[in-house]
Amino acid sequence: MPPGRLTPFSGSTLFAIGGAEDRTSRRVVLRDFVRRAGGKGARVAVVATASALGPEILDTYDEVFVGLGTAPVVRLRPETRDDAEDPALAGALDEVDAVFMTGGNQVKLAGVVVGTPFGAALKRAYARGVVVGGTSAGASVVSEHMVAFGSEGDTPRQGMTQLSAGLGLLPGVVVDQHFDQRSRYGRLLSLVARSPSLVGVGIDEDTAAVITGERLLEVVGRGCVFVVDPARAVTDAHLAEHGAPLLVSGAVVHTLPAGAHFDLVDRRLLSFEETHPAHQLLHQTEGDAR
Amino acid sequence: MPPGRLTPFSGSTLFAIGGAEDRTSRRVVLRDFVRRAGGKGARVAVVATASALGPEILDTYDEVFVGLGTAPVVRLRPETRDDAEDPALAGALDEVDAVFMTGGNQVKLAGVVVGTPFGAALKRAYARGVVVGGTSAGASVVSEHMVAFGSEGDTPRQGMTQLSAGLGLLPGVVVDQHFDQRSRYGRLLSLVARSPSLVGVGIDEDTAAVITGERLLEVVGRGCVFVVDPARAVTDAHLAEHGAPLLVSGAVVHTLPAGAHFDLVDRRLLSFEETHPAHQLLHQTEGDAR
Numbered sequence: 306m307p308p309g310r311l312t313p314f315s316g317s318t319l320f321a322i323g324g325a326e327d328r329t330s331r332r333v334v335l336r337d338f339v340r341r342a343g344g345k346g347a348r349v350a351v352v353a354t355a356s357a358l359g360p361e362i363l364d365t366y367d368e369v370f371v372g373l374g375t376a377p378v379v380r381l382r383p384e385t386r387d388d389a390e391d392p393a394l395a396g397a398l399d400e401v402d403a404v405f406m407t408g409g410n411q412v413k414l415a416g417v418v419v420g421t422p423f424g425a426a427l428k429r430a431y432a433r434g435v436v437v438g439g440t441s442a443g444a445s446v447v448s449e450h451m452v453a454f455g456s457e458g459d460t461p462r463q464g465m466t467q468l469s470a471g472l473g474l475l476p477g478v479v480v481d482q483h484f485d486q487r488s489r490y491g492r493l494l495s496l497v498a499r500s501p502s503l504v505g506v507g508i509d510e511d512t513a514a515v516i517t518g519e520r521l522l523e524v525v526g527r528g529c530v531f532v533v534d535p536a537r538a539v540t541d542a543h544l545a546e547h548g549a550p551l552l553v554s555g556a557v558v559h560t561l562p563a564g565a566h567f568d569l570v571d572r573r574l575l576s577f578e579e580t581h582p583a584h585q586l587l588h589q590t591e592g593d594a595r
Numbered sequence: 596m597p598p599g600r601l602t603p604f605s606g607s608t609l610f611a612i613g614g615a616e617d618r619t620s621r622r623v624v625l626r627d628f629v630r631r632a633g634g635k636g637a638r639v640a641v642v643a644t645a646s647a648l649g650p651e652i653l654d655t656y657d658e659v660f661v662g663l664g665t666a667p668v669v670r671l672r673p674e675t676r677d678d679a680e681d682p683a684l685a686g687a688l689d690e691v692d693a694v695f696m697t698g699g700n701q702v703k704l705a706g707v708v709v710g711t712p713f714g715a716a717l718k719r720a721y722a723r724g725v726v727v728g729g730t731s732a733g734a735s736v737v738s739e740h741m742v743a744f745g746s747e748g749d750t751p752r753q754g755m756t757q758l759s760a761g762l763g764l765l766p767g768v769v770v771d772q773h774f775d776q777r778s779r780y781g782r783l784l785s786l787v788a789r790s791p792s793l794v795g796v797g798i799d800e801d802t803a804a805v806i807t808g809e810r811l812l813e814v815v816g817r818g819c820v821f822v823v824d825p826a827r828a829v830t831d832a833h834l835a836e837h838g839a840p841l842l843v844s845g846a847v848v849h850t851l852p853a854g855a856h857f858d859l860v861d862r863r864l865l866s867f868e869e870t871h872p873a874h875q876l877l878h879q880t881e882g883d884a885r
Contacts, residue, residue: 459749460775460799460819461850485750488778494850509750509840529750529840533848539864541852550799550819550852554864558823559844560751560784562831567844574829574844 316518317431319447319475320438323482323508323528324408328369334513334526339373341515342403342436350379350401354417355409355442362407370405378405389421398426403436406443412453414446415471424472431474438513441482448480449473450503452496457488461495461553463545468496475519478504478569484531485509497535498542498553504569507531512563521575522567532559534572606808607721609737609765610728613772613798613818614698618659624803624816629663631805632693632726640669640691644707645699645732652697660695668695679711688716693726696733702743704736705761714762721764728803731772738770739763740793742786747778751785751843753835758786765809768794768859774821775799787825788832788843794859797821802853811865812857822849824862 318341326334342349349370356362363380370378379397383389398404404427406414418424431437437447445452448471455466468479479500481493484507497505508514509528516522524530538556545551559574561567566575608631616624632639639660646652653670660668669687673679688694694717696704708714721727727737735742738761745756758769769790771783774797783795798804799818806812814820828846835841849864851857856865 457778458775459778459780459797459821485748485781488747488749488780490749490778490780491775507749527840531749539867541867550817551850552852552855552864552867554849554851554855554857554867556848558846558848560841561844562840562842565842565844574842577829577831577842577844 316520317434318436319516320436320513321444321447321480321508321516322438322440322513323444323484323510324441325483325486325510326440326526327511328365332369332373334511335369336373337513337515337525338403338405338436338438339370339375342375345374347375347403348379348401349375349403349405350381350398352404352406352443353380353382354384355411355414356407357409366405366407383417383423386417386421389418389423392422395422395426398423398430401430401435403438404430406439406446408441408443411442411445411451411471412469414442415451415469419470419472427472428474437474444482444508445480446471447474448478449476450479450500452479452481452492455489455492458491459488461491461498461551463495463542463549463551464547465495466492468500475516477502478506480514481505481507483510485528490531493531493533494553494556495542495551497533497556498538498540498551501535501538501540503535504572505533505535516569520568520570522569524561524563524565526563528562530561532561532567532572533557536572606810607724608726609806610726610803611734611737611770611798611806612728612730612803613734613774613800614731615773615776615800616730616816617801618655622659622663624801625659626663627803627805627815628693628695628726628728629660629665632665635664637665637693638669638691639665639693639695640671640688642694642696642733643670643672644674645701645704646697647699656695656697673707673713676707676711679708679713682712685712685716688713688720691720691725693728694720696729696736698731698733701732701735701741701761702759704732705741705759709760709762717762718764727764734772734798735770736761737764738768739766740769740790742769742771742782745779745782748781749778751781751788751841753785753832753839753841754837755785756782758790765806767792768796770804771795771797773800775818780821783821783823784843784846785832785841787823787846788828788830788841791825791828791830793825794862795823795825806859810858810860812859814851814853814855816853818852820851822851822857822862823847826862
């Protein structure tokens, strides 16, 4: 086995999309989601709690997923914690091959489902191997420590964003989205500076971070997945005043396009495959890449 | 001597401002520039070649600098390479304590002065200890490999920015500006991914990177100075197609607010002083901060 490779392993699959995924053209990201859900005839539950739109968002995803070969989607939209107590809604998650959470407001989504029977059913489904995915808000909510609101920009500032309690399907990782398009470098750095046990993952639009077994991260789609490892950074995030720019010195960053394989536990690139294979690069520098 | 400290040293001072420095209120950045130029009565040459404005930009800086205690400024505005051959213009730089280059278009500025007697006089002045500074375009031009044009965003893409030949006062460093305000994280990463011998320095607006002896970087002003060290990064920047998002894995980043002292040669934080001294942090982690 070449150095730096993971031993073969399996585990549940998380499929976190950075928002604005292509639903009408090549549909590269959603096509990969359906493939991982089992392909033709797969039973996909769509959870639309985060969305401010009406039932048409469920129609939209039904059309897209059926167009990619799935069975008609299972439409789920708990709107309150009372709804999320309904055994029938929770039970629906025991019957599917994949769960897809729409975009919208992740604070609403987490507020409705985390800690309810519906949330518990989601975690149970994930644990038994159901592909759990989502876009934008539906991506961020998989974190245990979930990014809530925030502002844009490349310089991290104290208090520019907050955390709240997410689903916890991916412990130790905070997932942000629309990363390139909304300039969220500063906001993600500010979060991990204050919580250096977390790895920050920022996902571009029309791009997915596909994470297997809480460890192997693959990239699918048009943009990049950004990973920041703050473990060895020096910071003043425990001292700085609200609004002050933060000292964050020595964080290690990774910008990963489609074809990259990354180890979230060891926090390093495993391999990179493109039309032009660049494996030799990795073999030269693997020991140093951390 | 505590570990990680520079031995006392001296050297020429570069004063690179990220644009939009406060000229009317507390003037923290320009005040520090004047102090380093010798304070009261200092002779400052203002080079306005980059600016698209008329002579009023020279009036503006004359007013600001005189308001901060300098002698009336020496107004210099070579507009062509022919102008920059004029021995009188070049000679004026032999008589001053500081040179300040305005913002505007650094490709024009570099195109007019680099490789001319005026450019040579600038380098000579810098070598003899004259403080050389500038804002925006006037900051970027100090690089040997100078950022030219480019686009915004947090994901590095092939060809999103270009290099051209700058003054070369700061070999091995590429200086970008308006860093936070124009989301230039991606553009700076794309440059150093392709030229991993360079360190990238991105300066926020109303903020200065003050670099002494080509080594010690101090931060002055309201925002941060961002430093990216690509030396150990894995990349596909030698292969990726134009417009493609780049793989850049394992770059080390530093976001440095006012009070930070950074070693550009060893590429690590030396100390950080704020209203709340955080030295103990550094002493704990100094060996790891790279």
